[in-house]
Amino acid sequence: MxxxxxxxxxxxxxxxxxxxxxxxxxxxxxxxxxxxxxxxxxxxxxxxxSTTLQVKRVEVVGNELLSDGRIREVADIPLGDQLALVDLGRADRRIASMAEVQSVDVTRTWPDAVRIEVVERTAVAVVELGGTLRGLDKDGVVFREYKSAPKGMPRVRPGAGAGTDALKEAATVVSALPEDLAARVDHVEVATVDQITLVLRDRRQVLWGSAEESELKAEVIDSLLAAQEASVYDVSVPGNPTVR
Incomplete structure (x- = not known):
């Protein structure tokens, strides 16, 4: 039991x-x-x-031409907004619309900041438009003002029939020039996209034509200037240059 x-x-x-x-x-x-x-x-x-993840700072890096304050103003990112809800694309588009800006990257930096990284345009030449001296970058974008042309920077002189495409062609030509050759250029005359002429500081002229094959043309004219004295050099057809 x-x-x-x-x-x-x-x-x-x-x-x-x-x-x-x-x-x-x-x-x-x-x-x-x-x-x-x-x-x-x-x-x-x-x-x-939570206030912990609200925007408390907007950091700006990479800028020299534009002030931090100007970039923050254009970005229009309100302090106190929730970081997760900030419209980065809108801020990116607003900043990218500025003439001085070549590219921009707007990102969140947790827990409380937005970072704006800017790459500004670099002038390869100057051009006078409406009585104001402006910078011209390698893509033909006019973006900044100068009181006087920087030393050694070529000046682009567009003709009456030269539009934005012609300025872009001229910028491509100047960008292809080696530094020592660019320093010898007084100005670049632009009649049309196919009629670009370099005028050197010693008044000799280089008939360039269009911006096509600019690197090859730069090599050809560099050799011609060293080998032969002339008033006019024509490298519009780089395979068959002429002088007179």
Whole structure:
């Protein structure tokens, strides 16, 4: 009888342990679900509502021509907005529309900053437009003002029929010139996209034609200037240059 009672108690204990194990297994799923929901709710609160992840700083790097304040003004990123909700694309487009900007990258810097990295245009020549001396970059974009032309930088003189395409061609030509040759150029006369002429500081002229094969033309004229004295050099067809 006593053995039967001990066996029954053991059976009841095993049953109780199995019951508790099943309850604990169910409880673990419930606790895990509650923990996930709590974590998700906390994350949502931190990202979208907490002051911890609000924009407190707008960092600007890479700029020299434009001031930090001007770039921040154009970017129009309000301090105090939630960092996760800042429209980076809008800020990127606004800054990229500035003439001085060649490219821009706007990113979030957690936990509380927006970083604006700017690459500004570099002038390869100057051009006078409307009585104002402006910089011309390698892509033919007019972007900044000068009180006087920087030393050694060629001046582009567009003719009455020269449009933006002609300025771009002229910029391509100047960009292809080696530094020592560019320093010898007084100005670049641009009649049309196909009629570009370099006027050297000693008044000799180089008939360039269009911007096609500019690197080859630069090599040819460099050799011609060293080998032969002339008033006019024609490298519009670099395979068959002429002088007179």
């Amino acid at each position: 006593e053995q039967e009672e001990r066996a029954a108690r053991r059976t009841r204990r095993r049953f109780a342990r199995r019951q508790w194990a099943r309850r604990w297994l169910s409880l673990r799923y419930v606790l895990a679900f509650v923990a996930i929901v709590a974590l998700l709710a906390t994350s949502i609160w931190l990202v979208f509502f």
